[in-house]
């Protein structure tokens with residue numbers, strides 16, 4: 489089997505590529521990535537060590553994609569995933585995230601390749617998610633019991649990023665309609681782990697550990713600026729394990745959309761994340777408060793993993809403590825990555 493991982497030098501794509509290379513001995517794995525994300529050239533170097541080729545191609549250019557060899561499966565991990573970039577560079581977000589999917593789907597049809605698409609929990613309505621939290625400035629949303637299922641509202645606004653993901657999901661169904669090709673759509677919540685070069689609006693867990701480790705400035709942004717907002721976080725190792733299961737079971741389980749995330753056991757507020765980072769790094773920062781809330785930010789998201797569990801008997805195994813410790817060890821072994829944070 490030949491697998492193409494788009495965004496293969498990104499955080500998620502590179503980890504999946506290396507994991508699959510180790511687990512599936514007879515499989516040929518290639519990456520497509522134009523290396524535009526900071527840190528992705530570091531990940532490209534890792535791929536090279538595992539003999540995984542990267543095609544330095546812009547996903548917006550179909551002619552280049554078309555000329556690549558034939559693949560049996562495409563794992564689409566390519567996107568501009570930072571929500572705030574949608575405001576500053578809408579054309580690039582639209583072209584990479586939506587035209588990129590369009591191009592990859594043409595390649596799928598051409599090659600008769602199946603697709604596993606990395607969608608996002610950000611497809612869900614910002615308004616409806618905000619309505620789950622009554623008063624963020626005073627009360628911690630950690631007390632909220634609601635977990636988000638696949639049928640949560642996707643109709644209203646969810647940011648340009650969210651739009652490109654839900655539109656990509658629709659495109660996949662259009663392209664694959666009436667074919668024998670198989671697709672899976674995974675709406676992941678926050679993913680983190682080693683080799684994530686996190687930013688304030690994308691990859692906050694690795695950013696938090698790194699800022700503490702390198703003793704750099706950090707701020708709580710939005711919702712009163714106290715760090716009350718809550719997310720569940722899934723360890724990249726758990727992401728890799730479910731992708732492997734999906735590949736192994738693709739003949740039986742396909743054409744489904746799943747929510748996948750850290751779940752109730754792995755939810756945490758930014759405030760509590762700070763406490764854990766202080767313990768691990770033994771460094772304490774003075775974190776500034778920025779009360780202004782971005783139009784696109786959400787105060788709370790915790791994944792309901794019951795559908796993915798029902799289909800695969802799979803659930804995330806790694807705790808937040810393990811996740812943070814793994815990031816800490818990665819940084820300790822790569823102190824020269826300070827410049828990326």
Ligand SMILES: NC(=O)c1ccc[n+]([C@@H]2O[C@H](COP(=O)([O-])OP(=O)(O)OC[C@H]3O[C@@H](n4cnc5c(N)ncnc54)[C@H](O)[C@@H]3O)[C@@H](O)[C@H]2O)c1
Nearest residue numbers: 495497498499500521522523524525528546547567676679
């Ligand atoms: N990390 C998360 O928390 C998370 C959560 C849910 C969904 N996702 C989805 O998972 C996928 C991977 O996310 P990630 O965290 O690894 O992001 P990432 O930014 O680390 O990886 C994306 C990769 O795509 C590449 N890329 C960007 N534009 C490109 C273009 N025009 N042509 C070719 N390559 C291009 C970048 O260089 C980068 O290496 C994305 O689709 C993202 O939307 C991520």
